[in-house]
Amino acid sequence: MSEIFEGQCQCGEVQYRVSGESLTLFACHCHDCQRQSSSAFGMALWIRLQQMQLKTGQPKLWVRKMPSGREMECSFCPTCGTRLFHRLLGQTEIISIKPGTLNDTSSLQPVAHIWTSSVQPWLHLDEDCLHYTGNPDDFQTLFEAWKKNFAE
């Protein structure tokens, strides 16, 4: 996905622009993502931090302590509460966009499903995707799968 794409929160106060190639896109079925998205699963579009540019608005930040002990900075619109970005503190290179906030969501087909151990029983996952019962050991496989999508 090499292009410029834009997104915003539900009320439009926070708007952002991303340029260049994204790293990967996956769906997470862990209980935290279910609660955060208030839905069946969460999605994550990973990009490099410097590819992201805020156009308007200033997201509010909340730091979440994860079971691993690491901390994740969560950005959301202070007015409508839409979650926009996630970033692991100490891992400043990558930022995860909540891709449902993009203006064009037509190319949001994930290459992997993670935490399938807590997937909703009615949800049928694409067999061609990578599947992980928990967190992947490393994300290199997910990067390569995403790249392959755009090679042809």
Ligand SMILES: [Zn+2]
């Ligand atoms: Zn908003």
Ligand SMILES: [Zn+2]
């Ligand atoms: Zn999750």
